[in-house]
C-alpha cells in the first residue's frame with residue numbers, strides 16, 4: 001500500500017517532481033511511463049527516502065514516512081531496484097544478497113530459486129558481472145526480499161526476453177500475495193503482462209492514468225507520448 | 234661488514250617492529266581503506282592511548298588497566314568525532330580532511346596541557362631478557378609484537394569473513410543502496426570508527442613501555458600508517474599486515490648500515506617509490522583489490 005500526496009521534490013531546490021499524487025491499493029501494480037527527464041527516477045528516489053521531499057507526504061503501509069531515513073523505509077519491507085542497479089562491486093553475488101538479510105532471512109535461497117543462474121555466479125564479485133547479470137542480481141534481490149511494496153526503476157533493462165518473462169511472473173506472484181508495486185518501465189512485454197494501471201508522467205507531473213482494461217482505447221495516447229504499441233493478449 | 238648476530242637481531246627486531254607498525258595502521262585500514270574516510274586524527278588516537286596509559290600508571294594503577302581503558306578512551310573519542318562532526322556532512326572528503334586536521338591540532342594541545350612538552354615513559358610491567366640465537370631481546374617487546382600480530386590477524390579474519398566487513402564495504406561503496414537494503418549506515422560507520430579507535434588506542438598503551446610518550450608522537454604514527462596502508466593496497470587488511478612486516482624488516486636492516494633517522498627516511502622513500510612504480514605499471518582501470 002502506497003499513497004503519495006502533493007509530492008514535490010528535486011535537487012538543490014530545483015523542483016523535478018512538481019506535484020504528484022498517487023494511490024496504490026494492496027496488490028496493485030502501477031507502471032509509470034514518460035520520456036527521459038520527466039522525473040520518474042526522482043519520484044522513485046523520493047519514495048524510498050534517498051531524496052527528502054520539498055513538499056507533500058508519502059504514506060507506506062499506513063505510515064507517514066515523509067523524511068524518514070531510507071533504511072527505516074526499507075525495513076517496512078520496501079524492495080528497491082535503482083536505475084543504476086545498486087550492485088556492490090566489491091561484494092560477491094551471494095554477499096550482495098546476504099547483505100539484505102534483515103529484510104528476509106531466506107533471501108539468498110529465494111533469489112536462487114527465482115533466478116538459478118545467480119547460484120552459478122555466487123562467488124563472482126559484483127564488479128565482474130556483465131550488465132545483464134548485474135540487472136538480474138538487482139531484480140532478484142528486490143523480489144526475494146519478500147517486499148510489501150516494490151519500487152523498480154527500469155528493471156527490464158538489459159534482460160533477455162525469457163528472463164523478462166520470469167520477472168513478470170515473479171511480480172504477478174507477489175502482487176497476488178498483496179504486494180503493491182510502482183515500476184518505471186516501458187518494455188511492452190513487462191508492461192502489458194503485469195500492469196494494473198499506467199501513469200503517464202510529463203514534466204514532473206502525472207498527466208494521465210490509464211486502467212488496464214482501457215489500454216486498447218488509449219493506444220494513440222500511449223503511442224504519442226512514448227512510441228509504444230499494445231500488441232498484447 | 235657487520236657481524237652475523239646483528240643480522241639475526243635486526244631480522245627479529247624488524248619483524249616485531251613491523252607487527253607493531255601493522256597493528257597501529259590497522260584502524261586506518263578500516264576507516265580510510267575500507268570506509269574511505271580520511272581521518273587525520275588517527276595518530277592522535279594512538280597518542281591518546283599512550284597518554285592514557287601514562288596517566289593511569291602515574292596514578293599508581295597497574296599497567297594492565299591501561300590495556301582496557303586506553304581503547305575505551307580512543308574508541309570513545311573516535312565515536313564522538315564521528316558523531317558530532319564527520320557524520321554531519323556525510324564524511325565528504327574535503328571537509329573531513331579539514332575538520333580532522335583541526336582536531337589533530339586540538340588533541341595535540343590538550344596532550345601538551347596534560348603532560349607538558351617533555352617526553353614521558355612508562356615502566357614495563359615485566360621485562361625478562363630473552364636469550365635467542367646469538368642475541369638477547371626484551372621480553373616485553375616480544376610479547377607486544379606477538380599480541381600485535383595476533384590481534385591484526387584476528388581483525389583480518391573478522392573484516393574479511395564476517396558480516397561487519399561486508400557492511401563496511403557496502404556502506405562505503407553505495408551508501409544509499411545499503412540503506413535501501415535496511416542497513417543503518419550511520420551505525421555501521423559508528424562501529425567502524427569505534428573499532429578503529431579502540432584498536433589504535435590499545436596499540437598506544439601496548440607500545441608505551443618501549444616508546445617515548447610525547448604530545449607530538451601522533452604525527453609519526455599517522456604518516457607511517459598511511460604509508461603502510463597504501464603500500465599494502467588500500468582496503469586490504471591482509472596487505473596492511475604484510476606491508477607493516479615488510480617495512481619493519483626493511484627499516485631495521487637499513488638501520489644496520491645507517492643511523493635510525495636515515496633508515497626511516499630511506500624506508501619511506503623506498504616504499505613511496507614502490508607505490509609509484511606499482512601505479513605506473515598498473516593495468517588500465519587500476520589493480521583489482
Ligand SMILES: Nc1ncnc2c1ncn2[C@@H]1O[C@H](COP(=O)(O)OP(=O)(O)O)[C@@H](O)[C@H]1O
Nearest residue numbers: 011012016034035036037038039040041042043
Ligand atoms: N542528481 C541530480 N542532480 C541534479 N539534477 C538531476 C539529478 N538527477 C536528475 N536530475 C535532473 O532531474 C530531471 C529528471 O531526471 P530523472 O528523474 O532522472 O528523469 P527520468 O528518470 O524520468 O528520466 C532531469 O532534468 C535531470 O537532469
Ligand SMILES: [Mg+2]
Nearest residue numbers: 040041042083
Ligand atoms: Mg530514470
